[in-house]
Amino acid sequence: MAVTPPRLPLRARVKLLAGKVRRCYLGVFRRGYIRAKLARRRGECRRCGACCKLAFGCGLLETHQAITACRFHKYRPLNCRVFPIDERDLAERDLVAPDQPCGFLFDGKEERDSPHGPQGTRNGTEEKPAE
Numbered sequence: 001m002a003v004t005p006p007r008l009p010l011r012a013r014v015k016l017l018a019g020k021v022r023r024c025y026l027g028v029f030r031r032g033y034i035r036a037k038l039a040r041r042r043g044e045c046r047r048c049g050a051c052c053k054l055a056f057g058c059g060l061l062e063t064h065q066a067i068t069a070c071r072f073h074k075y076r077p078l079n080c081r082v083f084p085i086d087e088r089d090l091a092e093r094d095l096v097a098p099d100q101p102c103g104f105l106f107d108g109k110e111e112r113d114s115p116h117g118p119q120g121t122r123n124g125t126e127e128k129p130a131e
Helices: 010-029 031-040 078-082 087-096
Strands: 041-043 061-064 067-070 104-106
Touching: 010 031, 010 078, 010 087, 031 041, 087 104
Parallel strands: none
Antiparallel strands: 041 104, 061 067
């Protein structure tokens, strides 16, 4: 289902903008970090479009019958192809669509870095990826 982001307070919008800058930095200077995090990522995209509406809406996003699609999908930038890179991205994405969980989660030993509870879970409960 397509997402309509809520009106967020200034502090949350600044956090989302800082996340975009962080992902650009990681994509240019920390490719090894991205590879390591993606190796821990599980699940699949649910095509809700929430990640395309962080800080500002992407002009290339189209919605057809509650399913979102990118008009530039085949050539989209690295930030789009690898989102979410890590648990912080999931937390930022949840600001935009708190009632609609992401189809991705992260496994592994880095529980202390995760804002989503125990390893491989979100909000402390087991969640199976969408099939």
